[in-house]
Amino acid sequence: MIALERASLRYGDILGLSPLSFELPGGGGITGLLGPNGAGKSSLIQLLTGLLPPSGGSVRVFGAAPYRNPAVLARLGLVPEGDRYPGAFRGDRWLRMMGQLSGLEGRALDQALARTLEVTGMADRAAQPFQSMSKGMRQRLRLAQALLHAPELLVLDEPFNGLDPEGRLQLMDLLRQLAAGGTRVIVSSHILAEVAQLTDRILLLFRGRLLAEGSVPEIRELLDRHPVELRVTAEAPAVVARWAVDQPELAALRLEPGGVVLAVRSPRAFLPRLQAAVLSGELGIRALEPLDLNLDAVFAFLTKDNQ
């Protein structure tokens, strides 16, 4: 469905996106674009949605270059970042116009409007001017315009910004439903927890480069190359510390009141031995808490390596 071959993007003298290559298969699924501000997420989205042509390399979406290509654009939807909206419009009229621009008309347009307003929860509230809507309502309408023509590829740039917790959960559910129905969804975010909850595949971007690509478990595998911090609360922290220094995976150790923090390489090998020591009564452990065994840790490690 999507194939980038050394695609890059320049803004004048500034390199927005270094040459990067990856492929995404067709069919449903959710892919996360992850990275801090300035990582190149929006640049990549602009290439994928045909807003900008690549400065080098090639971008193929549905087998063709998307830039100013109606045949490709008819099959994708974009929810851009930011609270952008046409100030003078009423929501429902704007949506109708967007549907017409997507080639819908007559009964098909009416049905598409009713369907998308229903799934975005705006059926009763769309007949208001944009200016009188809340940020969350405007975000829902932007999502609705991208769904009107039932795109096969849906790209959302930081879609959770401005949504309340309930709205976020609803949007996540909706995206999961779309993905289950065969839509390929690409979501960018700089909030790792959002992406980890939602996606089955991650592209990790940093300073215009693709740092890593893979599923959430695959990204977690990268942890094994780096020390992971575990806080062990114990009756006798010194005993735990003495046991730990004999383990080959230990990288560092820090004593705290009532416990010890272990920095461990390859936790997959270390944790079963710790478990065995606890079961044998060798160690009196009250609690074991991973301090950074999550996606944030992967991101921090990888970006640290690349700075």
Added chain:
Amino acid sequence: MTTRPLETLRALAFGHAPQVLQGRGWALVALAVVPAALGCLGQSLARQVDPRLALHLFHQALAPMILPIMALAAAPGGIREDLEQRTLPLVLVRPVPVWILPLAKGLVWFAWGAVWLAVGALGLLAVGDAPGAAALQALALVLAFWAELAFMNLLGLLFQRGTLWGAVTLFGWESLLRVLPANLQRFTFLHQIESIAGSRGGTVSGYEVLAQAQVSSPAWMAAMALVLFGALCWALCGWKLQATPAGLAGREAEG
């Protein structure tokens, strides 16, 4: 499923039509009808009809002042508005012919402004204008509005400060009409307007410094010049938008 040019034109024009009923649209209405309204008021206060008043209002107010201000005010409501509100990407990711977008958005403002300019010109009948002259004046204003609006849209796409360059052109260059050499006079909107309307806004005498003999063009030729110039400007707007990659603007493009 791709959207054809005429469908795009229709969707955008009808979609944006209600916008003319907001502030900018009513400002255009006010501008267009104010000269005739003031003329009526002045005549009713003076209790006499001055046969020259209609010509004065047309040549001193409507053509050189009101019309350019209306073009300058209406143009930012066109495609420039989408650029500034950063909503253009929402349209560009749709399967539409990009080159038609400036005309589609400008057409609404042209239609609204043209109707009220015609009303304003025909309103001069109330201050003593001849019916035949008022009709030609209305035609001249409408055609000039078509050309000036297209020109302003083009400047808005070509330059960051398009409105400023537009103002310089419409108030600076145009004001030189009486002193421009004969062939250069034909490169002013006022020359075309006066040629269509069949009357002049001023006279020059040989003893005036820099004064030039005024030239005339056939009315049909002046009308064609305005229509074709407007069409050329809209075409160039379309070409410019088609040829210019327009992505997400500002900070968002960096993320």
